[in-house]
Amino acid sequence: QVQLVESGGGSVQAGGSLRLSCAASGYTGRNYRMGWFRQAPGKEREGVAAIDRPGTTTTYAAFVEGRFTISKDNAKNTLYLQMNSLKPEDTAMYYCAADPRIGSALVQSGYYYWGQGTQVTVSS
Numbered sequence: 001q002v003q004l005v006e007s008g009g010g011s012v013q014a015g016g017s018l019r020l021s022c023a024a025s026g027y028t029g030r031n032y033r034m035g036w037f038r039q040a041p042g043k044e045r046e047g048v049a050a051i052d053r054p055g056t057t058t059t060y061a062a063f064v065e066g067r068f069t070i071s072k073d074n075a076k077n078t079l080y081l082q083m084n085s086l087k088p089e090d091t092a093m094y095y096c097a098a099d100p101r102i103g104s105a106l107v108q109s110g111y112y113y114w115g116q117g118t119q120v121t122v123s124s
Helices: none
Strands: 003-007 010-013 018-025 033-039 046-051 058-060 068-073 078-083 092-099 118-123
Touching: 003 092, 018 033, 018 092, 018 118, 033 068, 033 078, 046 068, 046 078, 058 068, 078 092
Parallel strands: 010 118
Antiparallel strands: 003 018, 018 078, 033 046, 033 092, 046 058, 068 078, 092 118
């Protein structure tokens, strides 16, 4: 059974950095594309970044503006999101997702498996 467990969230001041991790189990990492999504209170869940199965193609939401980097270590079955220059509007619950289809996707329909989320809070 596929399981995704996020970690690394926390509270930081604006301009700070956090590195989120998503540990996957129940499948081989190189066979799954993965993505990060976020949901702020009262808002829809939105795609943040995505990476394809081999980890060679990445896609970012426009609001990332070069501040975040998604990566995956297929040997460790772990997905990462390095977030720099954080802003208060980045405050949200961050979720990782995985799916066996090829390519990368920033839409929720592109993923079958989801983690429980890790909270990121950025204060001004």
